[in-house]
Amino acid sequence: MKILNWMFLVMVTATISLAAPPKRAYYEIKIYEFTSPDQEKLIDDYLKNAYIPALHRAGINKVGVFKPVEKDTAYYGKRIYVLTPFTSLDQFASLHDVLQKDKQYLAAGKNYVDAPYSAPPFTRLQSIVLKAFSYMPQPEVPALKGPRNERIYELRSYEGHTEKIYHNKVQMFNEGGEVTLFKRLGFNAVFYGEVLSGGRMPNLMYMTSFENQASRDEHWKAFSNDPEWKKLSSMQEYQNNVSKINIYFMFPTEYSDI
Numbered sequence: 001m002k003i004l005n006w007m008f009l010v011m012v013t014a015t016i017s018l019a020a021p022p023k024r025a026y027y028e029i030k031i032y033e034f035t036s037p038d039q040e041k042l043i044d045d046y047l048k049n050a051y052i053p054a055l056h057r058a059g060i061n062k063v064g065v066f067k068p069v070e071k072d073t074a075y076y077g078k079r080i081y082v083l084t085p086f087t088s089l090d091q092f093a094s095l096h097d098v099l100q101k102d103k104q105y106l107a108a109g110k111n112y113v114d115a116p117y118s119a120p121p122f123t124r125l126q127s128i129v130l131k132a133f134s135y136m137p138q139p140e141v142p143a144l145k146g147p148r149n150e151r152i153y154e155l156r157s158y159e160g161h162t163e164k165i166y167h168n169k170v171q172m173f174n175e176g177g178e179v180t181l182f183k184r185l186g187f188n189a190v191f192y193g194e195v196l197s198g199g200r201m202p203n204l205m206y207m208t209s210f211e212n213q214a215s216r217d218e219h220w221k222a223f224s225n226d227p228e229w230k231k232l233s234s235m236q237e238y239q240n241n242v243s244k245i246n247i248y249f250m251f252p253t254e255y256s257d258i
Contacts, residue, residue, distance in 0.1 A: 064257060080253075148253075161241075181226065
């Protein structure tokens with residue numbers, strides 16, 4: 001009897017484990033703002049030779065580094081975006097200590113880490129912390145094949161009038177079916193995330209990717225004309241759930257994981 005009970009417990013535990021949903025990732029989006037080519041080079045060298053290799057040694061992969069396409073540079077200024085996925089908020093919070101113990105990181109990033117006040121590597125640094133949507137709990141690397149400088153990574157931020165209305169838009173993406181629709185139409189999403197801390201709250205952010213601008217435009221045209229989207233967007237429960245949309249067009253650097 002004891003053996004049967006033990007076997008039953010093992011089977012139940014295995015079933016629960018198989019049925020458990022994937023753990024939701026956390027993300028940080030760092031935005032480096034700079035004004036000079038020297039600052040841009042210093043940031044690039046730091047990210048390529050020190051920061052990303054150190055993250056890889058710490059078991060953090062799928063780190064994306066992006067720059068605005070030419071038409072966005074004049075409007076948003078000179079920026080470099082870094083998307084870093086984490087398994088937990090503890091991993092995010094402990095990253096600084098991990099880096100400070102990494103001698104390879106400190107040596108490779110010395111020019112950035114030890115930059116003097118008179119020659120800082122950036123003008124300002126923003127940080128946005130997000131939690132992955134339940135319907136896409138982990139980041140994905142898109143299978144794009146074209147030249148990197150032609151690819152379009154589209155980062156969108158949807159702001160809500162209130163916290164309640166914002167959560168309605170998140171629900172529209174998950175249970176409502178937007179995430180599934182984007183996947184069916186081949187939008188190559190990198191992530192969807194609820195912003196936990198940032199300057200435009202309450203808001204969600206997500207990133208899709210395309211081979212080039214023409215492909216991006218074709219995909220959005222198909223989305224707008226899709227019967228499923230027309231039905232979803234006309235539902236009374238999802239009306240007026242976005243107060244402002246910000247759209248950023250970017251391409252990946254040659255050293256980006258994504």
